[in-house]
Amino acid sequence: MCKAFPFIAAMFVLIVTTGTFNAFTVRRLLEDKSFNFIPIVVISEIVFIFTLLNFLQTAFTDPGVLQKENEEESDNDFHTPLFKNVIINNMTVRLKYCDTCQFYRPPRTSHCSMCNRCIENFDHHCPWVNNCVGRRNYRFFFCFLMWLSLHIVLTLSLCIFRCATVRPLWSDIPSLIVAIVCFLTVFPIIGLLSFHIALIKMGLTTNEQVTHKFSGSDNPYTHGCAKNFINLFCKAKPLRYLGYKEMCNTKPRLPFFRREHGYKLQPNEDNVSEYSLQVENTDV
Numbered sequence: 001m002c003k004a005f006p007f008i009a010a011m012f013v014l015i016v017t018t019g020t021f022n023a024f025t026v027r028r029l030l031e032d033k034s035f036n037f038i039p040i041v042v043i044s045e046i047v048f049i050f051t052l053l054n055f056l057q058t059a060f061t062d063p064g065v066l067q068k069e070n071e072e073e074s075d076n077d078f079h080t081p082l083f084k085n086v087i088i089n090n091m092t093v094r095l096k097y098c099d100t101c102q103f104y105r106p107p108r109t110s111h112c113s114m115c116n117r118c119i120e121n122f123d124h125h126c127p128w129v130n131n132c133v134g135r136r137n138y139r140f141f142f143c144f145l146m147w148l149s150l151h152i153v154l155t156l157s158l159c160i161f162r163c164a165t166v167r168p169l170w171s172d173i174p175s176l177i178v179a180i181v182c183f184l185t186v187f188p189i190i191g192l193l194s195f196h197i198a199l200i201k202m203g204l205t206t207n208e209q210v211t212h213k214f215s216g217s218d219n220p221y222t223h224g225c226a227k228n229f230i231n232l233f234c235k236a237k238p239l240r241y242l243g244y245k246e247m248c249n250t251k252p253r254l255p256f257f258r259r260e261h262g263y264k265l266q267p268n269e270d271n272v273s274e275y276s277l278q279v280e281n282t283d284v
């Protein structure tokens with residue numbers, strides 16, 4: 001099956017359902033002169049535009065792909081230790097060597113088996129957007145969930161109002177179908193949004209939560225609930241590691257270099273400021 005099929009299907013459902021809602025429910029509500037529906041319809045259309053924009057931004061933004069080590073330059077040394085320890089905010093974190101990308105995965109990085117790339121701050125691979133969700137597009141993903149929840153709630157409310165006032169009920173089948181689609185999706189979407197609100201509060205990614213990464217220890221990446229939310233919405237989007245030539249003159253450095261420093265890890269300054277990170281000298 002085509003990898004993009006769930007993305008195309010999700011896009012199709014979103015656009016066709018909203019189109020049907022606009023063509024039938026909204027048009028008939030606006031014809032009803034007993035109540036002024038214009039403000040709520042305008043809000044509903046704005047919410048839909050933000051939903052679509054964030055959906056497309058999640059799908060088409062580089063999630064934080066780390067460039068693979070150049071295979072010709074790379075000397076695949078069997079003596080390379082599989083793990084290295086670093087200290088982040090006074091807590092020891094183990095970094096694993098990625099055999100495919102040939103570097104030590106920076107903190108919170110995981111190799112996505114679907115994309116076959118290491119993704120920084122890997123959250124999960126989302127088939128509905130046909131992309132990984134990671135450091136550079138998590139904000140768009142979370143905003144997409146917020147706008148989508150609001151979009152479904154508004155659409156469902158207006159459809160229920162329409163179905164409740166029309167007699168007989170089957171004289172407005174399109175509104176009834178849209179209401180059923182919204183009813184079936186509203187609980188999973190709000191559930192997913194609540195799950196991500198809880199994750200941000202704890203400073204975790206989905207990957208860290210499902211693998212119980214910090215179940216027996218403190219999480220070194222959390223800055224406290226308020227700062228986690230501030231960082232999510234207010235921090236500048238990090239530069240891409242790929243395609244840097246078109247975007248700026250200086251190459252953004254990988255968080256850790258293997259080759260430049262032999263087999264010793266060397267944190268780059270950006271990470272030091274983000275994590276107050278030290279490299280432990282001992283290999284594991």
Ligand SMILES: [Zn+2]
Pocket residue numbers: 098099100101102110111112116117118
């Ligand atoms: Zn990798």
Ligand SMILES: [Zn+2]
Pocket residue numbers: 112113114115116124125126131132
């Ligand atoms: Zn992926």
